[in-house]
Structures are given as C-alpha cells and as structure tokens.
Amino acid sequence: MSENISKKSVYRVQGFTCANCAAKFEQNVKALPKVQDARVNFGASKITVYGEASVQELEQAGAFEGLKVYPEKEQRAIESEPFWKRKSTITTVLSAIFLVAGWILGEEHPYSVVAFVLSIVIGGYALFVKGFKSLVRFNFNMNTLMTIAIIGAAAIGEWGEGATVVFLFAISEALERFSMDKARQSIRSLMNVAPKEAIIRRGDQEMLISVNDIDIGDIMIVKPGQKIAMDGRVVKGRSSVNQAAITGESVPVEKSPGDEVFAGTINEEGLLEVEITKRVEDTTISKIIHLVEEAQAEKAPSQAFVDRFAKYYTPAIMVMALGIAVIPPLFFGGEWGDWIYRGLALLVVGCPCALVISTPVSIVTAIGTAARNGVLIKGGIHLEETGSISVIAFDKTGTLTKGVPVVTDFVRLQGPAENELLAIAAAIEKWSQHPLASAIVRKADEVHVDLEAWKAEDFASITGKGAKAVVNGELYYIGSPRLFVDLQAIDSEVSSQIQRLQEQGKTVMLLGTERQIFALIAVADEVRQSSKEVIRKLHELGVQKTVMLTGDNLSTAKAIGEQVGIHEVKAELLPQHKLEAIKELKQMGKVAMVGDGVNDAPALASATVGIAMGGAGTDTALETADIALMADDLTKLPFTIKLSRNALKIIKQNITFSLVIKAIALLLIVPGWLTLWLAIFADMGATLIVTLNGLRLLRTKEE
Missing domain, CATH: 3.30.70.100 (Alpha-Beta Plaits)
Structure with a gap:
C-alpha cells in the first residue's frame, strides 16, 4: 500500500x-x-x-x-462548445417551449398536463438520474431535494409548478456554470501566456521545437516582438522586455547580457540570445500557475464554515420538510395536499446553492485578479487575513529603500579639486569590500573619472573604521569620523557639518591625510520614490499603524521614517529582535510583514501575513511568503490590501444575503405564501446575485 x-x-x-x-x-x-x-x-x-x-x-x-x-x-x-449547441441548452429550450404551451392552453385543458409532463421529463431527465442515484446512496444533495420536490408536485397534481421548477433550476445551473467558468478564465489566461514552442540554436542549426524538449543550457533565439518561451539569462543582445504578465509592471525593463528573463514576457525591440536556466515545469510562470491553483484549493475560514454548515443544513431541511408535510395533517386536521405542497416548497427553497457558491466564486476571482496584476496570493486564508490587517511592518533596506547605497553629498573642505578628491577616494575604495565603497566607485564612474590614471598602492583595511592607501606618493585615509578622531582632532565646524548630514539619515565618510581632512562624503540608501505615496494610501485604506523594522542605526532609520510618513521606527534590530517586535505588534491585531523574503524569514513567518517583495525569479520568496509581490514594486501593496478588503466584504455580503433570503423564504411558508416557482426563483435569484457580486472583484484595479 x-x-x-x-x-x-x-x-x-x-x-x-x-x-x-x-x-x-x-x-x-x-x-x-x-x-x-x-x-x-x-x-x-x-x-x-x-x-x-x-x-x-x-x-x-x-x-x-x-x-x-x-x-x-x-x-x-480547453473544449469550448458553443452555448446553443450544448445538450443542456437544447433540453432547456425544449422544456421552456412545452412549459409555455402548457400555460397558454390553461391548467383546465386536458393537453396542458401532457405539455407539462413533456417539459418535466425533457428538462429534468439529467436531474432525476442524479437525484435518484444520490437518494439510493442516502446522499442528500441539491439534486435529491429537487427530484423529490418535482415528483411530489406532480403527485399532488401541481404539474405546471413542477415544470416551472424544472425550467428555472436548469437556468440556475447554467448561470452557476457560467460564473465559475468566468472566474477560472483568469487562470486559463495565465496558462496561455507562455508560447509552447521556441527557436533553439544547437551547433550551427536553428530549429523550432516544443518547450518540453528544451534542455537547460540550450541557447534560445528571441526575435523582436516575440514572446519569451522559457526562463533564462541573456548572453547576447540588448532589448527592453515587457514583464507585465509576470510582475504586473507596466513599463518595459531594459535587458542586457547577464540579466534574467522570464517565460511569458514580450521582447520589444532587439534580438536576444538567451541561455535556458530552468526546465518548462520549473519556470516562474509555471510556479505561479501551480501556486495559484493550489491557493484556490485551500479553503478560507469562511468557506470552511459554509461547508460545515451545508453538511448539517441539507439533512435538517429534509427533516423539516417531512415534518411540515406530515405533522399538521396527522395531528391538527390540516389538508394533506396543502401541507405536502408547503413541504415541497421548503425542499426547493432549502437548496444551499447560493450559500455553497458564495465563497469559492469570490476567492477564485480575487486570487486570479491578483495574479494578473503581478501579486501572488497563496490561499484563501491569506486573502481573508490580509483583508483584516490593522498593522503593517516594513523592512527598510530593499523595501522602503532601493537597497543600493548612493553618494548624496560630496563636500570639499580644502586641498585638491573636487574631481581629484573623488578620484583619490575611488582609487582607494576600489579595493575595499565594504558595501559603501561601491557607492563611491559608482559616483566616480558617473562623472567619468579615469580610475586608470589614479593608482592606489599599499592598500590596508582598518577594521570597523575605514581604509588607507598610497595614491600618487601620498598616504590617504578614508573612513568613519571615528578613524579621524584617532588621527587628529576634528574641529567644531567639521563636526557640525557631520552631525547635520547624519541627522538626515546619511552615513558620513571622511577623506584626508594624517594632518588634514579634505572632504566629507555622505552616502545613503535611496528611498524609493513610491514609498511615501504607498504609506499614504495604506493609511487612507484604514491601516491603523505602519512600523519600520531595521538593523540600521536609529538616526538614519528615523530620518527615512519621517521622509516616508511611517508611524513608528524600531532600529538597530537583529533578526531575533524583528521576530520579537512582530509578536508585540500582534497584540494590537493582525500584522503583515513586508520584506525581501530572504533576510526577514523569521519575521515573515511569524506575522499573520508575510508579504515578500520581488518574487519573480526568487524561489525563496515564492516558497516562504504568504503573498509575493512579483515586481520589486511597493505600489502593488495598497492594491493587494484593497482587493483583499473588497473580497472579505463581498464574502460576508454573500453569506449574509444567502442566509437572509433562506430565512425570509422559510417564514413565508408558515402562512402558505411561498409557491414552488417562487421558491426556486428565490434560490436562483440568490445564486445569481452572489455570483455577480463575487465577479465584481474582476474590476478591482490599482489607483
């Protein structure tokens, strides 16, 4: 076994x-x-x-x-048979024709019964087969309820109402099928994003082959205007690539040798040669489709409630219907025909169709809409949890900021010209492993400093403080203010300039010799242009508190927090401290943590909802986070919160509406106002309304 x-x-x-x-x-x-x-x-x-x-x-x-x-x-x-050719459509139309004929002839006419019988048999044959099979197995579902109700109506001579119920039920089923097909289309559209064939060069030959036959290491040729069929790395050529299908980014991204490309994206203008890095089943689009489909299978809390409710509700309705049909005539002298009719009406209105479909149609639609917009939600439970988030915690580096340090200020104090000082600094930092060193080298490249003309010799790193090297015969030092405090006294004017830059959230480095300080270089991790607007939108959406959790120093963190408009800043945190901070915040309510999915894994896992940035191409983010923003783009976060809140609201509306309609219909049975056709009409109407309400989520867009 x-x-x-x-x-x-x-x-x-x-x-x-x-x-x-x-x-x-x-x-x-x-x-x-x-x-x-x-x-x-x-x-x-x-x-x-x-x-x-x-x-x-x-x-x-x-x-x-x-x-x-x-x-x-x-x-x-996907087999898509035209609506009018479907067997169910033909039988429903024939059933409708005989139903109308029966009503036109009038219930007193002898042939009207024949017309109603034909309407019931033609329109309800498939329903009766399912109903009887379920009844034999004591499986009391929707088909069982309908079969008993229709046969019961015929038995007490209500042929017209029985035929009307058959016809309305057929329409109800068609609408339910249409709505789920509509909701599933968002996933089908993802499946068709990537081409099924690609041009591959093997040796001197170029051939068009199926993606299933492409191996890792093959070279794929992608012409301008073509869709990219497989994930890979550009080895030759430059182009801009439209990645909207994967990341939801509307602006094409420039690609050159060494850059990653994804299956399903569109090469816009240049010829690209791409080395294949993943098999077809491991491509980013394949993983997205798999995760989205798995997400749809995972029951949300409200769906689990509905399933449990329906399990006990349907047998209870059958017992109640039997009681209404039998007890008043047996014990209170009621008319059998009248009370049997009321019992049958209860069976019909008791169908849990609207209730059962109320949650899945909303969840499937929301998850599909999110995927098309570059947001991967990995389950109905995460969708619902995100809808009730009250606190959002952000990692700083790479989330609110770009994660790449840049030189923001270069202040020449004395000595050589500014470009010459920048060249000396870059010549030394070229040999350093410190992350801030790369910012100085990039700055020198931007202003076209010829680093070949400036050679650094005898380079030595000074642990925790900076570095020194000989440039053009002179020994220079570059590093933190602490390094120069050890070398010489820093005068008050320079100290105040250093303090002013540090208060702006910048890291200050000094360049000079043992005797003099020539320049101050301020380096900062640039804040994303979108961060301030994103935080504002989140506050507008009703998020009660936003918090920044960072390992950076307090002054830098506070400056960035003020710049983006965040409520609270917690700085100088190690990974375990971030975890403790999330646990504290959870006492206020449900907490989302937004990070890069790698450094913040413990905090992401502990939060009510873990949201990873830049999921495209990052397996860790796709696997560990509950939600992945496929683009490295924070603007998708307000959209995700808005969609989740809309979904939660619609799910609650649907469940409430379904139960209220049932309750009203049940009350109408007591005075005998609920007819069979009105019962099925109420059930069909409720199903249609909750379905259309769920499909409204297709229209959720970024603002």
Whole structure:
C-alpha cells in the first residue's frame, strides 16, 4: 500500500457544473479499488489522485456528470462548445417551449398536463438520474431535494409548478456554470501566456521545437516582438522586455547580457540570445500557475464554515420538510395536499446553492485578479487575513529603500579639486569590500573619472573604521569620523557639518591625510520614490499603524521614517529582535510583514501575513511568503490590501444575503405564501446575485 500511496497523479477535469458535483466526483474516485485518497480542486478544475487509477476509471467515476479527464502535463485546448449547441441548452429550450404551451392552453385543458409532463421529463431527465442515484446512496444533495420536490408536485397534481421548477433550476445551473467558468478564465489566461514552442540554436542549426524538449543550457533565439518561451539569462543582445504578465509592471525593463528573463514576457525591440536556466515545469510562470491553483484549493475560514454548515443544513431541511408535510395533517386536521405542497416548497427553497457558491466564486476571482496584476496570493486564508490587517511592518533596506547605497553629498573642505578628491577616494575604495565603497566607485564612474590614471598602492583595511592607501606618493585615509578622531582632532565646524548630514539619515565618510581632512562624503540608501505615496494610501485604506523594522542605526532609520510618513521606527534590530517586535505588534491585531523574503524569514513567518517583495525569479520568496509581490514594486501593496478588503466584504455580503433570503423564504411558508416557482426563483435569484457580486472583484484595479 505504501508504494501505491506514494504515487501521486494530477489530472485536469472538464465539465464541472457545481461544487456539489465536484464533491461527489471526489467521493466516487476515493471509492475506486486502488485509490487511497483523492482531492478535487473545484476552482482550478483538477483532481489529485493518490494511488492508481486509469483515465477510463476516473471518467467512469465522473460519468454522472459527463466529466472528461486528462493528465495535467498533457497539452490540450480547453473544449469550448458553443452555448446553443450544448445538450443542456437544447433540453432547456425544449422544456421552456412545452412549459409555455402548457400555460397558454390553461391548467383546465386536458393537453396542458401532457405539455407539462413533456417539459418535466425533457428538462429534468439529467436531474432525476442524479437525484435518484444520490437518494439510493442516502446522499442528500441539491439534486435529491429537487427530484423529490418535482415528483411530489406532480403527485399532488401541481404539474405546471413542477415544470416551472424544472425550467428555472436548469437556468440556475447554467448561470452557476457560467460564473465559475468566468472566474477560472483568469487562470486559463495565465496558462496561455507562455508560447509552447521556441527557436533553439544547437551547433550551427536553428530549429523550432516544443518547450518540453528544451534542455537547460540550450541557447534560445528571441526575435523582436516575440514572446519569451522559457526562463533564462541573456548572453547576447540588448532589448527592453515587457514583464507585465509576470510582475504586473507596466513599463518595459531594459535587458542586457547577464540579466534574467522570464517565460511569458514580450521582447520589444532587439534580438536576444538567451541561455535556458530552468526546465518548462520549473519556470516562474509555471510556479505561479501551480501556486495559484493550489491557493484556490485551500479553503478560507469562511468557506470552511459554509461547508460545515451545508453538511448539517441539507439533512435538517429534509427533516423539516417531512415534518411540515406530515405533522399538521396527522395531528391538527390540516389538508394533506396543502401541507405536502408547503413541504415541497421548503425542499426547493432549502437548496444551499447560493450559500455553497458564495465563497469559492469570490476567492477564485480575487486570487486570479491578483495574479494578473503581478501579486501572488497563496490561499484563501491569506486573502481573508490580509483583508483584516490593522498593522503593517516594513523592512527598510530593499523595501522602503532601493537597497543600493548612493553618494548624496560630496563636500570639499580644502586641498585638491573636487574631481581629484573623488578620484583619490575611488582609487582607494576600489579595493575595499565594504558595501559603501561601491557607492563611491559608482559616483566616480558617473562623472567619468579615469580610475586608470589614479593608482592606489599599499592598500590596508582598518577594521570597523575605514581604509588607507598610497595614491600618487601620498598616504590617504578614508573612513568613519571615528578613524579621524584617532588621527587628529576634528574641529567644531567639521563636526557640525557631520552631525547635520547624519541627522538626515546619511552615513558620513571622511577623506584626508594624517594632518588634514579634505572632504566629507555622505552616502545613503535611496528611498524609493513610491514609498511615501504607498504609506499614504495604506493609511487612507484604514491601516491603523505602519512600523519600520531595521538593523540600521536609529538616526538614519528615523530620518527615512519621517521622509516616508511611517508611524513608528524600531532600529538597530537583529533578526531575533524583528521576530520579537512582530509578536508585540500582534497584540494590537493582525500584522503583515513586508520584506525581501530572504533576510526577514523569521519575521515573515511569524506575522499573520508575510508579504515578500520581488518574487519573480526568487524561489525563496515564492516558497516562504504568504503573498509575493512579483515586481520589486511597493505600489502593488495598497492594491493587494484593497482587493483583499473588497473580497472579505463581498464574502460576508454573500453569506449574509444567502442566509437572509433562506430565512425570509422559510417564514413565508408558515402562512402558505411561498409557491414552488417562487421558491426556486428565490434560490436562483440568490445564486445569481452572489455570483455577480463575487465577479465584481474582476474590476478591482490599482489607483
């Protein structure tokens, strides 16, 4: 058995019409002799089978619904049969024709019963087959309730109402199928993003081959205007690439040798040669699709509540219906026909269709909308949690700032000219491993200093303070103010200039000799242009508190905090201190932590929701975070909060509306005001309203 259970197969399923049918299919597959377990993902139309089962056996298990099954890896176009050619559409139209004919003839006309019977048989045949099979197995689902109600209506002579119920139920099912198809389209559109073939150069030959046959290390040729078929690294050529499909970025990104490119993105103007770095199943787009589909299968808290409720609700409705139909005539002298009719009306209105679909349609739509906008939400639970976040904590470096230090101020005090001093500083720092050194070298490159003309000799690092080297025969020092305090006294004027720069959140380095200080160089990690606007939008959306958690010094952190408008700054923190800070913040409410997914792993894991920046190409971010912003772009955060809040609001609206409609309909039964056709109309209307309400999430956009 252990050998079989270790065998896991994933299949795509075509033909699901409702969540109940998906659950029934799952039960049937679990009952197969060599299957240990099976999990249906209704949102993604997939089934995962643990054990052994052939495609024929799986299709037999889904024969009650006419399901088609094929292996996940098999490339197959989605069968999209025109609406008017579908068997269900034809039977519904014929049922409607006979129903109208029956009503036109009038209930007193002898042939009206014939018309109603034909309407019931043609429109309800598939429903009755499912209903009887479920009834035999004591599986009381929607089909069972409807079958009993329609046959009961016919038995007490309410042929017209029975036929009306069949027709309205057929329309209700069609609407439910349409809505789930619409919600799933966002995932299907992702599947079609990357081409299925690519031009590969092997030796001197260029050939068009399937992406499944491409190996790591192959060279892919991508012409201007073509979609990139595989993940890889540019080895030749320059171009701008539109990465909107992966990261949601609207502006194309410049690519040159050494840069990463992703499958599904569009090469705009130049010819690129790309070395393949991942197989087709490991590309970023494949991982996104897999994670999004898995996310749809993970039940959100509200969906778990609905499932538990429906499990007890449906049998309870059947017992209540039986009680209403039998107790008043037996014990209180009520008319059998009247009370049986009321019991049947209760069966019809008791269908949990609207309630069952209220949550999944919202979650599938929201997760798909987020994915199309470059935000990967890894489950309904994270979507709901994000919707009720009250505190957001940010890492500083690489999140609120660009993570790349730059020279912000170069203050010449005395001695050689400014360019000459910059050349001396860059000549020394060229040999240093310190992160701030690269900022000085880049600054020298920007102003076109010829570093070949300035040679540093006898370079030595002074631990924790700076470095020294001989340039053009003179010994120079570069480093922190502490280094020059040891060498000489720093006068009050220079001290006040250093203090002023440090108060602005900048790191100050001094350049000079043992006797003189020639220049002050201020270096800072540049704040992202979008950070201030993002924090403002978050406060507008109702986030109660924003906090910066950083290992940087307090003055630098405070300066950046003030610049971006953040509420609170916690500085000089080690990773374990960030973890403690998150635990403290959780006492205020639900906390989101935004970081790069690597350095902040403990804090991301401890937060209610961990949000990683720049998930595209970063496996760690995709695996560890609950939500990944695929672009290195903080502006996606307010969109994510807004979408999650909208989704949470819509889910609550849908559940409340579904339950209220049921309660009102149940109250109407007591005075006998609820007719069969009104009961099905209420159920159909509720299903349609919660579905359309859920689909509103497709329209959520960035502001």
